Amino acid sequence: MAFNEQNLIDRRIGKWIGNCIHFLKEVDSTNDVAFQLALGGAREGNVVIAESQTRGKGRLKRQWQSPPGCNLYTSIILRPEIAPVFAPQITLTTGVAVADLLSCYCPGNVTLKWPNDVQIRGKKVCGILTEMSASAASKVNFIIVGIGINVNIERADFDESFRHIATSLKEEAGSEISRLDLIVKLFDNLEHLYTTLRMEGFGSIKDMWLSYSDMIGKQIRVVFNDVVQAGEVHGIDDYGALIISDKNEVIRRVIAGDATIVKD
Template sequence: IGRTVHVYPEIDSTNSAAFSLGHSGAEEGTVVIADSQSQGRGRLRRPWQSPPGRNLYTSILLKPPIEPAVAPQLTLLAGVAVADLLSTYCPGSIRLKWPNDVQIEGKKVCGILTEMRTSGHGIDYVVVGIGINVNIRKDDFDESFRNLATSLRDETGGRMLSRLDLAVGLYEHVERRYARYLAEGFGPLRESWLQYARIVGEPIEVIFRDELQAGEVIGLEESGALLLRDDDGREARVLAGDATVKKK
């Protein structure tokens, strides 16, 4: 990963750029990185604030030999790789929140957006977009996010961190996890994801398009769906939405 790197001072979205590169046949592992994004995208069509000089916005082009139905595994893979990386900065306090947030002390430090192109043959390519709040300060966030988001700098004593070091570390960790995923499948990844998420046994609520699902988490499916058991003992799978852990 990162044999070919496209660097931009500003771009609409690194995911869009990587998607176009995929379309024109760029090799697997090609990455796009930008100092700022004018149209940074989040999950569920939300915008992703992307000011210059502060954070990491990068997208990785992958061509995994997997079925489209299990592509959400790549989001989980990226989450685990980011957690591996950030654990070297904040040992023990990195937590994954299903499906794709990386948190420190309950606040979001990284978001992941996976998009793919499929054809009759299955997956053509996948773009894994990763945004990490690196040096942005609490007060720079829009007010509505201030209590929900944090940055690596704010969590590590306030010193400016090298975005280059982080980017290199990120590509190394994604490469390591991806190689193991291709060789051994989803199993080891699921274990690591569940360890970082510490969510099994927790009561949660998930809201998606005004529908609420509630229950105790019992596991993580191959598809990347969260498996719940509701109050009546029925099992339910949650494929998308915003999850909140309920206090017992």
């Protein structure tokens, strides 16, 4: 079945993620479009989908390679009733939703890299970018969850600078993947886990995230704004921060940055 707006609308009847779909051929960034829609009052569950992005956004102002017709680029508007300090829970919840999805195609080979990467056999297949609007320290207005999944892009089509660290679902599963089926399952997974987060709290999702992580017990380096922290990973806390112990066995919370496992 073709990957188009009407077929997706038909598959989202009765669901709240995808209750309104903005399906665009090309945008600068789906997150930018969704952010403006949210500022204008768009309801929770509105989604923006694009066939391509000219300036796809990754974390720390990086660009996400976004060619047309082969991958998934989507942003979802959420309006959780939480304080901004809990916003990282949304990123980690989304990571679990994607990991559960991709595990259907590559069982046993999907891992989560804190804070926002999904990997297959150690190579990045998905990036998650959450952007928030908050009116005060105690109130989130909305969160935009941007998800980019490398679905059917060929290895040769990756930019040469990161070809060695990136992959696609097609490359790993060995066959072409239906993007329509994939995004429907993605929205179902996220709808279920986000509801779990709201109704039951972060505990069970935290456990699921840890079960996918390959960082626990490893030595890592985290770089943020030219500041480097290093230590052994012990897990994540209830706010979504990474917990490490440094060489002096001092426990530290890491709330942002690029984490890299240190090879022996």
